[in-house]
Amino acid sequence: MEIKFERFHLESGLRSPLKGFETISVPTEVRIDPLTKRRSRIITWSFPSKGKFDFSQMAEESKGCFFCPENVLLKTPQFLKEIVREGRICIGKAVGFPNLNPVGTYGSVVVLCHEHFLNLNQFTPEIYEEGLSVAIEIIRRTMDFDPDTRYWHISQNFLLPGGSTILHPHLQVIGDPVPTNEMEWLLNASSSYYQRNRTLYWNDLVEIEKGLGKRYITDIGRVHWFVAFAPIGFNEVCGNVEGHGSVSTLDKEEISSLAKGIVSTLKYFEDKDLNSFNFSIYSISGEASYQLLIRIISRTPIQPFYLNDWTSFEVLQSELTSNIIPEELCREIRSYFP
Numbered sequence: 001m002e003i004k005f006e007r008f009h010l011e012s013g014l015r016s017p018l019k020g021f022e023t024i025s026v027p028t029e030v031r032i033d034p035l036t037k038r039r040s041r042i043i044t045w046s047f048p049s050k051g052k053f054d055f056s057q058m059a060e061e062s063k064g065c066f067f068c069p070e071n072v073l074l075k076t077p078q079f080l081k082e083i084v085r086e087g088r089i090c091i092g093k094a095v096g097f098p099n100l101n102p103v104g105t106y107g108s109v110v111v112l113c114h115e116h117f118l119n120l121n122q123f124t125p126e127i128y129e130e131g132l133s134v135a136i137e138i139i140r141r142t143m144d145f146d147p148d149t150r151y152w153h154i155s156q157n158f159l160l161p162g163g164s165t166i167l168h169p170h171l172q173v174i175g176d177p178v179p180t181n182e183m184e185w186l187l188n189a190s191s192s193y194y195q196r197n198r199t200l201y202w203n204d205l206v207e208i209e210k211g212l213g214k215r216y217i218t219d220i221g222r223v224h225w226f227v228a229f230a231p232i233g234f235n236e237v238c239g240n241v242e243g244h245g246s247v248s249t250l251d252k253e254e255i256s257s258l259a260k261g262i263v264s265t266l267k268y269f270e271d272k273d274l275n276s277f278n279f280s281i282y283s284i285s286g287e288a289s290y291q292l293l294i295r296i297i298s299r300t301p302i303q304p305f306y307l308n309d310w311t312s313f314e315v316l317q318s319e320l321t322s323n324i325i326p327e328e329l330c331r332e333i334r335s336y337f338p
C-alpha cells in the first residue's frame with residue numbers, strides 16, 4: 001500500500017497586541033490528499049460562535065413556496081413521459097421532478113419533506129431514506145432511458161451560504177455523459193492507484209484509517225464514515241460505500257446507512273451553532289477502481305454580518321481551507337454516530 005499522509009508544518013511569528021506585544025507563533029498546516037495530491041490548508045484559529053440564528057421570520061416570510069405540499073404537485077415540472085411515465089416520483093413525503101433551471105443534461109430536484117424549514121437537528125434518517133430513494137429511482141429510470149449517462153451527483157445545498165435560494169429542504173440530482181472536475185480527479189487518481197497496487201484505494205484507506213483510529217468514525221452497515229486527512233471544506237465528513245461505484249445499485253439498507261450518517265453529521269453541526277451545509281454523493285458507474293463517496297461540509301452559518309467562506313485562497317489559489325483539525329473533529333463527532 002502506498003497511502004501517505006504528507007504535511008507541511010508552517011509557523012507565523014508576530015508580536016501580539018493581545019499579549020502585550022509579546023512574540024507569539026501561530027501554526028498552520030498544509031496537508032496533501034493521499035489520493036488526489038490536492039493541498040488543503042488547516043488553520044488553527046477560528047472566530048467564536050455568534051450563537052444560533054433565529055430563522056422564524058425568514059421561514060414565515062417565505063413559506064408557501066413551490067416546494068410546499070400545497071404547490072409541489074401543481075407548480076413543479078414533470079419528467080418526459082419516456083423517462084417517468086407518471087410525471088414525478090414520490091416515495092413517502094419526498095417528491096422528485098425535473099429542475100426548471102437545469103445545469104446539465106439531466107437535472108432534477110427532490111423535495112425532502114412537507115416542512116418548509118427544518119433546523120439541522122430536525123432532519124431524521126427517514127427524511128433522507130425517502131429523499132435518496134427518490135433520487136436513486138430518478139437515476140435508475142434515466143439510465144434505462146440513456147445508459148451513456150454514467151456520471152451523477154446527488155447533492156444538497158442548504159440555505160443561502162450553501163448556494164440555495166429556496167429554504168425548503170431539497171436535493172439536487174444531476175447526471176451527464178461527462179464527469180465533473182472533481183469526479184474526473186477522483187477517477188483518474190483511483191484508477192492509477194489501482195494500476196500500481198492492484199487494490200482499491202478506498203478499501204486500503206479504510207483499513208489504514210481503522211488501524212490509526214484518529215480519523216475513522218465508525219461503520220454503519222457497508223458505509224465507512226471517516227474524517228478526511230486533507231479536507232476540502234469545513235468540518236468535512238466522508239462516507240465510502242463498500243462494493244458500489246454508483247448509487248443505482250444500492251439496496252435499502254445501504255441507503256439507510258447513508259441517511260443515518262448524514263443525520264448524525266447534521267446534529268453535530270447544529271451543536272456547533274452551524275446552520276448551512278453542502279453534501280455531494282459522487283456516483284460513477286462502470287469503473288472498477290472507484291468506490292462510492294459522499295462528502296459533507298459545513299458552510300459559514302447565516303448570521304448578522306455574514307462572512308463568505310470562499311476567499312481568494314479558495315477561489316483564485318485553488319487551496320481549500322478548513323478551521324478544525326481533522327483528528328479533533330473525529331474525536332468530537334464520534335458520539336453523534338450510532
Ligand SMILES: [Zn+2]
Pocket residue numbers: 062063064065066067068069115116168
Ligand atoms: Zn416551502
